Amino acid sequence: MTIRGVIAASDPHTAVAGARMLRRGGNAVDAIVAAKLTAAVTELPLTSLAxxxxxxxGSAxxxxxVLDFFAAIPGRGLTxxxxxxxxxxxxxxxxxxxxxxxxxxxxxxxxxxVGLLELHRxxxxxxxxxxxxxxxxxxxDGFIVxxxxxxxxxxxxxxxxxSASVxxxxxxxxxxxxxxxxLCNPELGEFLHELGEGDAHTVTAAYWSALVxxxxxxxxGLITARDVETYAPVVREPLDIRFGCYRVLSNPPPSAGGGLIGAGLRIAEGLGLGKEPFLSLAHxxxxxxxxxxxxxxxxxxxDERLHADPDSIRDLVAGDEILAWMAPARILREDPLGATTHISVIDAEGLAATMTTSNGEGCGYALPGFGIHVNNFLGEDDINPAGFHQAAPGTWMSTMMSPTLLIRAAQPCLALGS
Incomplete structure (x- = not known):
């Protein structure tokens, strides 16, 4: 049997959807978009199309x-x-x-x-x-939970x-x-069917209109017509972190996670992490x-540097500044809800794609007629460091989500997320 590629995901339905695309001659992007659309159905506590x-x-x-399709602060045009x-x-x-x-x-x-549609396009x-x-x-038709x-x-x-809607x-x-x-979601099924069979622009316009x-x-709420008219996914240059013989490509500012991974890797080098036996007390x-x-x-x-001085984050992960921050070991508070959902794909042609998504915990309301649980990003402490509803409308929100590729000799060898 010819190996078309490999996919890793958080739920069997998600992985199967992506694998079907690879078997039908699709590439890693086809696979990851199909898998993510499926996750919006079958991993509903973790992610949604809102x-x-x-x-x-990418590939060698x-x-x-990076295609950044995280959320923006709403409220444009409100006085x-x-x-x-x-x-x-x-x-x-x-x-x-x-x-x-x-x-x-x-x-x-x-x-x-719109991010998934843009990536596929x-x-x-x-x-x-x-x-x-x-x-x-x-x-x-339903899936087994x-x-x-x-x-x-x-x-x-x-x-x-x-609420009744959610x-x-x-x-x-x-x-x-x-x-x-x-578990079935007929409204979402109909919306997805129309998305695939009809004009994606018209279907997306109806979705935006319903949100407003x-x-x-x-x-x-705070979402305005001007918000949805001006929103567009952003193509960015990955944060490129050197670690041994690898290039580690991750999510750049204004997202927070990639820089923190880079800082961690720089600290690991400074500590000589890996020389001691794995899981030993010293390790x-x-x-x-x-x-x-x-x-x-x-x-x-x-977090303030992510928007005000994003270049300083690249400097942080490349230089020795971070080593001056070395702290003694201590136990950190664990987030009992955990993280979110992630998908990684590498196809046989060398194209790799790695994607992390979330809808927070959800805001408790679904989009009527669409079967989509809407995010609660404005109500999450960790991505609102200045407090709730303090950022200016239109500000691109920061996230800890960090889809990451490891590159060796110009070729992607590992796709993962944090």
Whole structure:
């Protein structure tokens, strides 16, 4: 059997969708877009078409790029701030309780849908109809909920049950979903079908219009017509980090994660990490010191530099400045909700694509008629370091999501994400 490529994903449905594209002659971009569309159906606690993300992709022949389709701060054109639908909600993790903020006023301008379409337009090979088909089928006909997705969904039950519009996405026969249930999303299935079979521009325009109607100022949100008219994914040069014989290509500013990975790798070199036996006490202490140092760097004005002085982040990961920050080992607070979802693909022709996406925890409301849970990025502490609703409308939001490629001898040898 001819090997067409390899794909790694967080859910079997997601991986199968991408593998189908490779088997049909598609490339890594076809595979990753099909997989991500499917994840919006089958990994619904983690990602949605009203979220955001980034993709690092390319080859030795074509070079490497980042397509940044994360969220933007809404509110362009508003002269006064409306009364916001914005509320705290407690999520119980057993040993701890964490507060998140949700509501229509927590929704940022999402980039995921248009980002996927733009990536496919730039580098996909198969027709959009073929790429959308697996996701549309699973949304319309249903998919079997995995134990992992059931567990993650249960953690955000207070959010998933917040409104009637979003409860329909998570409930089966009047009860909350369980592992082994067949879950359908007919509205999302119809939207995806129209996206693949019709005019993508017209279908996307209807999506944007619905966001303004249902998440705009009249409904307690901030998304305006001007926001959606001006939003577009951004092509960026990857953050290029040298580490031994590898080039590590990751998400650049204004995103936060790539620079922190670069800082961590620079610290690892300074510590000589890897010389001690793996998981020995000395190794664990070194890793703890590395993580503590990276955490300290972020607390010392790192986020402000992402927008004000992005070149300084590239300098940080290339020079010795970071070594002066070395901190003693300490235990850091663990995020009980964990991270998000990620997909990596490398095809047989040497094209690689790696993509990380999220919708936060979701804002507790779905887009009516579309079956899409909208993000709550404006209500997440870690990507609003100056406080909620403080950034100017139009500001590109920062994210810790860090899709990453490792390049050796000009060829992609590893695709991963953090």
């Amino acid at each position: 979220g955001g993300g980034a993709c690092v992709w 022949e074509k070079g490497y790029q 006064t701030r409306p009364a916001l639908d914005f509320a705290p909600v407690a999520v119980d993790f057993g040993q701890t309780t964490q507060i998140f903020h949700i509501g229509r006023g927590a929704a940022a301008v999402p980039g995921e849908l 730039r580098a996909g090979r198969l027709p959009l109809r073929s790429v959308v088909a697996p996701a549309a089928s699973w949304a319309r 995995s134990p992992q997705i059931a567990r993650i969904a249960a953690l955000i039950l207070p959010i998933a049950g917040w 409860s329909r996405l998570f409930f089966v026969d009047g009860r909350f979903l369980r592992a082994g249930d067949r 109607q249902h998440f705009g100022p009249a409904q307690g 664990l202490r070194a890793v703890a010191a590395l993580l503590a140092t990276v955490s300290d760097v972020r607390q010392a004005g790192y």
